[in-house]
Amino acid sequence: MTNIVIHAEGLGKRYRRGLTTSNQTLRDALSGFLRSPLTVLRRSQHETFWALRDVSLEVRQGEVLGLIGRNGSGKTTLLKILSRITRPTTGWADIHGRVRSLLEVGTGFHGELSGRENTYLSGSILGMTKREIDKKFDEIVAFAEIDKFIDMPVKHYSSGMYVRLAFAVAAHLEPEILLVDEVLAVGDLSFQRKCLSKMGEVAEAGRNIVFVTHQMNQVRRLCDKVIWMDGGTIRQVGTTAEVVGAYEAAVYTGTASSQAIRGQKARFLSWKISESRGESPHMVTLLNPITVRFDLEISKEVRHGHHGVALFSVDRQLIWACAQDDIRLEPGLHSFAYSFPMLPIRPGPYSWQVSLWEDGELLDLWDCLPEINIATQVLQHSKDEWNGILNIPYEFTIHDDENHRSKSNRF
């Protein structure tokens, strides 16, 4: 027991379904009570669900723990409990040492305030004392590379500058335990690299990190130990190689989650890039024509089917979608194929979503696993703030009209 820094037993978190801000008004609560006082008191079990159930774990000093699993598996809920943002419904945890959490970049920033003021505000909200901030202020500004703009209101910052300053503040926290949620998914590649190396330093200094991510390469690089979450419980815990291997195997065979509610009559089974030249059938490395195939199984004839496909970025921004009508499918195995001249989008992980409908009834909806990884050559502006969402090949030409010559560069 000597060097355990986080010790949790039986952590559980129950939420009430539909407990959203919009339907919680005093008026509704009162009128609901007046209409039927008994039903309000007799809250049915159906209205609650467990986002986390019976999770026990130990983190030893100096360990970097990765939390992996698909969306809704309870990773973030666990992190929120460990960082004390919300309390568990059951169980307990002992935390030895100062905990700081980084669940978003720029926590506490206020647009009207200057970079300097926000450094103090955000630093203080994240748990630094004024003296610590005073001491590290110059370092923070240097890390963020925004010295000229430090006294300008951050609402005039470019998004790149904003993210750099916000991360610089967070990077200078010196807690014994750092809890990080997917923040590395924001920002451009060079920012992500900077984050990773900073986290590596923290880990080498013998401090602890608990780290939620979808990107297995980051897990491999940073984590000593990995917990695979599924449906609110721990599915597997062990060394990084062992758990990530099992997770990836499950993801590829479509058994990564026991939670998904899937269709009976029709069911998407898997997806891949046909004739992939990448490292895996889920990676795009060249800006060449590609064909994406979605395999599905039909158990009962579909007469008037509609089919939709959508591509999302990691932050669930819709990149592209389209739909097909009047699809007729006999029982058996089928595949839908989409051919594109290229996928000119910014490198990073994306995910497909496919659906099949019949007469307005949803037969199956699948958030495709694994993600599609775009790893093409970057043809974008080198500055963070000019990184767009597209990564299109282009040709640049200078025409010399006097000598009827022209010089062009193809990218």
Add this chain to the structure above:
Amino acid sequence: MGVTQTNVPVAAKPSEFPVVRIRPTSGGLALDLKEAWAYRELLYFFVWRDVKVRYKQTIVGVVWVVLQPLLTMGVFTLFFGRLAKLPSDGLPYPIFYFAALVPWAYFSQAILGCTNVIVENQHVITKVYFPRLVLPLAAVSSGLVDFAIGFIVMLVLTASYGIWPSSAALALPLLVLLVLLTALGIGLWTSALNALYRDVRSIIPFLVQFWMLASPVAYPSSLVPHRWRWLYGLNPMAGVIDGFRWALTGHGAPPGPLLLASTAMVVIVLVGGLFFFQRIEGTVADRV
């Protein structure tokens, strides 16, 4: 489900650090104010942010703070004083009204600010831990800047009427503390309720208006029959406002019994508010 967290000292190695135990409990009766004290620097930064943002829009902020009670004072003097001829316990009408309007303006602003403070800071609450109590504390504290400005105007006004502070003015800090605790006591309830039920914030302005009529702002509390005076004092603002008038002008007798009843009421509301707030504090991040 209410929850408490306790700091347990621990032996063993990585644990020269204190241990924080995270756990649910049901409706614990222990108040954890130590935790809020440990975060007093964050309180300072929240107040600093509020004041800075409020006055960033330059001079308009200050002018409004001065103008609002002055205009209200003018209206009250004209209608309640000159036309309705309500008594003012022998004080000049402008002094009589302004001495009530300065603490009242602070009180109503603090209540409204407190009511919204959790919802307004939801982006922080859902991303990082700190004792949530810091937020209503910051909301009632940042109003003190406006209050101080109003207070200076008040001193100028009394001086222009030839009224100089007497020994009664020594009670002022206590009265300021009382109005702050009153606002905090009420604000703890309204901020927590507003996090649970989002329409509370639309009820509060109406209640505050109503409350002003039930407080001796536009009339002296001497209008209330003597045997009901103690009941009237259960409105904490009755004691506060009478106290301010007395302390600023040295005029009349100190409102002793009224103030005692008010103070007792504030203690009850405040302690109740702290418990209620602490009950929802642990899971408020799930609600906003």
